[in-house]
Amino acid sequence: xxxxxxxxxxxxxxxxxxxxxxxxxxxxxxxxxxxxxxxxxxxxxxxxxxxxxxxxxxxxxxxxxxxxxxxxxxxxxxxxxxxxxxxxxxxxxxxxxxxxxxxxxxxxxxxxxxxxxxxxxxxxxxxxxxxxxxxxxxxxxxxxxxxxxxxxxxxxxxxxxxxxxxxxxxxxxxxxxxxxxxxxxx
Numbered sequence: 001x002x003x004x005x006x007x008x009x010x011x012x013x014x015x016x017x018x019x020x021x022x023x024x025x026x027x028x029x030x031x032x033x034x035x036x037x038x039x040x041x042x043x044x045x046x047x048x049x050x051x052x053x054x055x056x057x058x059x060x061x062x063x064x065x066x067x068x069x070x071x072x073x074x075x076x077x078x079x080x081x082x083x084x085x086x087x088x089x090x091x092x093x094x095x096x097x098x099x100x101x102x103x104x105x106x107x108x109x110x111x112x113x114x115x116x117x118x119x120x121x122x123x124x125x126x127x128x129x130x131x132x133x134x135x136x137x138x139x140x141x142x143x144x145x146x147x148x149x150x151x152x153x154x155x156x157x158x159x160x161x162x163x164x165x166x167x168x169x170x171x172x173x174x175x176x177x178x179x180x181x182x183x184x185x186x
Contacts, residue, residue: 033173
């Protein structure tokens with residue numbers, strides 16, 4: 001039970017509770033199991049009828065069942081990286097073309113120098129470097145190193161997505177279990 005909950009009790013009782021298996025996985029479980037606190041409460045009341053149990057925190061524990069998967073090949077990783085790199089480059093290029101970035105740079109150059117030039121490199125080079133540095137700062141990572149303690153926008157979105165998935169799984173799994181109980185009772 002210590003895998004799904006923090007237990008606060010006397011030392012002997014805590015050892016006893018931690019060693020109790022609450023749920024046994026079956027082939028029917030597939031890859032996600034939701035352990036509801038009511039399931040735990042029923043089990044504990046049967047096992048320890050003279051004790052009182054209080055639950056704090058989330059009502060469900062979501063257990064993800066993972067099987068060993070083979071490692072992806074380096075060739076596959078390189079191909080995916082190349083596709084993403086080319087796609088990102090095309091996106092940036094098309095955005096700059098859509099907003100006429102070269103014309104903007106030419107106009108800025110003309111405003112400062114009074115001369116017309118097709119490639120104002122003194123603007124374009126720092127702009128390109130700034131674009132890359134801005135992306136690093138926005139995503140808050142330089143390879144595996146964090147630039148500061150704040151989560152990146154991508155990490156926040158992944159966190160919200162994972163919360164939504166967990167909530168959906170907990171709600172859906174409980175609905176399925178209730179339907180199965182109703183079917184058994186009929």
